[in-house]
Amino acid sequence: MDVAKQVLRSEGGARGLFKGLVPTLAREVPGNAAMFGVYEAMKQYMAGGTDTSKLGRGSLIVAGGLAGASFWSSVYPTDVVKSVLQVDDYKNPKYKGSMHAFRSILASEGVKGLYKGFGPAMARSIPANAACFLAYEVT
Numbered sequence: 001m002d003v004a005k006q007v008l009r010s011e012g013g014a015r016g017l018f019k020g021l022v023p024t025l026a027r028e029v030p031g032n033a034a035m036f037g038v039y040e041a042m043k044q045y046m047a048g049g050t051d052t053s054k055l056g057r058g059s060l061i062v063a064g065g066l067a068g069a070s071f072w073s074s075v076y077p078t079d080v081v082k083s084v085l086q087v088d089d090y091k092n093p094k095y096k097g098s099m100h101a102f103r104s105i106l107a108s109e110g111v112k113g114l115y116k117g118f119g120p121a122m123a124r125s126i127p128a129n130a131a132c133f134l135a136y137e138v139t
Helices: 002-010 021-047 057-087 098-109 111-115 118-138
Strands: none
Touching (some): 021 098, 057 098, 057 118, 098 111
């Protein structure tokens, strides 16, 4: 609650609570579609059909890790845009919106700028999603 109060005070009221919502949705919807699609496709591929109930933990870990990698591989530039918008100064903003932030990053840093931190994100995502999907499947 304290963080919400601080955001309300310093980021322009209720609007500050929703800063970065559009790029967050633009990341989450296709990213999750890719992640769950890859997860199910990999399970079926490894099972040799639609019955995946007999897959071992190793197969589930591989499917979960690849699913997590597919999430970030498919939407990482959108996450970078979301992040720069969320940390942008409220009183003196550098960006006018998502597309302006995207174009500005591309113009100043090239495509490479849209992939800042990609390596660490992937290094975290693969084991985290492998563990998450495994935990889901065994409970």
